[in-house]
Amino acid sequence: MDAPISWAEARTAMHEAGRQGARPAVAVPLSETDGTTLAAPLTSRTDVPAFPASAVDGWAVRGPQPWIPEGRVLAGERPPALTRPGTCMEIATGAMVPEGTEAIVRLECAHHEHGRITGVARARRDWREAGEEVSAGEELLPAGSPVTPAVIGLAASSGHDTLHVHRPPSAAVLVFGDELKTAGLPGLGRIRDSLGPSVPSWLRRLGALPVEGPAHPVADTLEDHLAALTSALKTADIVCTTGGTMHGPADHLHPALRELGAEYLVDTVAVRPGSPMLAARLPGGKFVCGLPGNPQAALTALMTLTEPLIAGLTRRPLPSLRTVPVAEETIGRGDFTHLAAARLDTHGRAHTLGHAASSMLRGVAAGDGFVVVSPGGVVDAGMHVPFLPLPLYAGEAPVAVRQEGVPAVPLPDQAHAHSTAPR
Structure with missing residues (x-):
């Protein structure tokens, strides 16, 4: 075991390992893109709105009042132009504004009498111009942006049916420890497993797709460790293990990784809590993140190793602080x-x-x-x-x-806490 590396070095190394192992982008229907990452900038294929659209129900009018009605236009229809002064057309919210319109009088501000319309339009225009929100060809989001429901809606409104994205990596959790119980009260030398139920949820929040692992902790034998790792690596891009990261009599993770031909990326980090953590790359490009068995140490290891790894695998930037x-x-x-x-x-x-x-x-x-x-x-x-x-x-x-506009700061291994950090 080498000397522990710094916390900043560990995060950087894991992000770079993820970038090197990122899979090619794929084209995915919009309905399947939630939780993925943009592999290319999101660029609008059209103006948004694509046409002048009414923001209210009312009357599109031209020239002086009173106005003579010339029909009605509803959302989804293409109206004829208003060509003559003193004419108007009833219009619904979202409908295309007829060519020749000079103002829109809101329905509640209009009066209908003797076949004529009168009323006062507001000083502010009551329709949206074509391209008011987005211009055709405009970049909306850069590559590396996470795809959220709002991004999906923006992509749809700007004309996309599919997006080129990096899919979330799949992740499995293996819990090691004969002392662990999965139900009931702890006692008599046995403790409740708090990581098996919680780590998959953390992985989901960090951007991975959890896959189902063993229902019970893996027995503390080399054979059981090897079998569990081999099985999990068949379905998961990342396997997070809990416990067994030291070299004690019941710690079999290191020997199992040697048997599997793993290459260590990180082996212990100079951070507390969480120091005895590790990360390894398997032949074929999959990863094992060894988390300590203590719960808070396991969480700090997830944030130190697995968060930057997932960011790299999805081509997202290393999260700044x-x-x-x-x-x-x-x-x-x-x-x-x-x-x-x-x-x-x-x-x-x-x-x-x-x-x-x-x-x-x-x-x-x-x-x-x-x-x-x-x-x-x-x-x-x-x-x-x-x-x-x-x-x-x-x-x-x-x-x-x-936090837009908040500059990244040097990581703590690069700047002492008593430095000239702003107060």
């Missing part, structure tokens, strides 16, 4: 980067949480992410430090990615 002020002094963990569970208040300040040991989830469950403290650092109250957000909803882009 914004800075936030901390509400109280936060002490580092010696030569290790410290990921301190924290919640953000309404002013954007990070409050570190209690119950933060690697075996505990109580603090993380109340949090929004992790304050990132540099090796050897002590962060004073009010200082700005990097913040690693948790994806709290399925398909949600990490908070840092959504």
Whole structure:
């Protein structure tokens, strides 16, 4: 085992490994693109709206009033032009505005008497011009953008039936440990498995597609580890294991990876909690992410290794970190980067949480992410430090990615917490 690499190096290495292993883009019908990633810029095939469209129900009018009605135009119809002054046409919301229209009088502002229409149009135009939202050929989103329901709707309105995308990688979870129970109360040397039920949901939120794994923890033997890994790698692009990342008498992950001919990408990271984590690439290009068995350490390993790997595999950028002020002094963990569970208040300040040991989830469950403290650092109250957000909803882009105009900051292994970071 080599010396642990820095937290920043681990994230960068995993993102690059993912980019190298990304599969070719595919053309997918719009209805199947949710959760994928744009492989090319989304460019409009048409003006949006494609024609002048009424924003209200009312009367399209030309010339001075009173106006003589010349028919009606509904949404989906192509109307004749208004060619004569003093004429009008009843119009529905969304309908194409007749050529020659000078104003639209809202239905509630119009009066119909003796076969004539009178009324006052608002000073603001009550229709949308062609191309008002989007011009044909305009780039709407860059490659690497996640496809959400809103993006799907935008693509449809701009004329697309399919999109070229990178599909989410599939991911399986293998839980190691004879001491684990999958139901009932813990006790008498047995503990409840908290990772088997939760890691698939984290993977989904990070952009992967979970596939079903074993219903029970894998037995602590080399043979069972090999069989479980071999089976999972048949259906999953990424296999996340929990526990067994050390070299103790019940830890069989390292020998199993050697048997499978794996190439280590990361073997321990200088971060707390979560140091004994690993990542390996298998012949054929699939990946194993070895997460520690302690629950909070497993989560920090997911955010350190698996989040950037998934981003790389889907050709998304490595998530950048914004800075936030901390509400109280936060002490580092010696030569290790410290990921301190924290919640953000309404002013954007990070409050570190209690119950933060690697075996505990109580603090993380109340949090929004992790304050990132540099090796050897002590962060004073009010200082700005990097913040690693948790994806709290399925398909949600990490908070840092959504913060437009917020510059990326040096990762903590590149900048000391007592540097000249803005206060």
